[in-house]
Amino acid sequence: MFCYSYGYPLGAFTMSKLIGEPIKVHLDKDSIPAAFIWRKRLYRVAEVIGWWREPSDWWRGKAVRFFVRVNAQNTSIGTYELYRLGEAWFLHRAFD
Secondary structure (H helix, E strand, O other), X not given: OEEOOOOEEOOOOOOEEEEEEXXXXXXXXXXXXXXXXXXXXXXXXXXXXXXEEEOOOHHHOOOOEEEEEEEEEOOOEEEEEEEEEOOEEEEEEEEO
């Protein structure tokens, strides 16, 4: 069975941790995240798995969040969700 939101089998990501911390993102020439710095550590993006926008109350002045799910490597490879809010980037979630 597949999770239609992301195209992954259900249960493929059994645990995740909400982070919500600001990060520094390095974009490539096509404005796609190529790397990010979190807690003074560099994570190189190996693969962009998917992206989406989260609806917001734009009529109340709230900005739309742009999410990107990536596989990135530091000492080992992991899956991370990043989001951009205005010009700032945040690490939303890390998957175990």
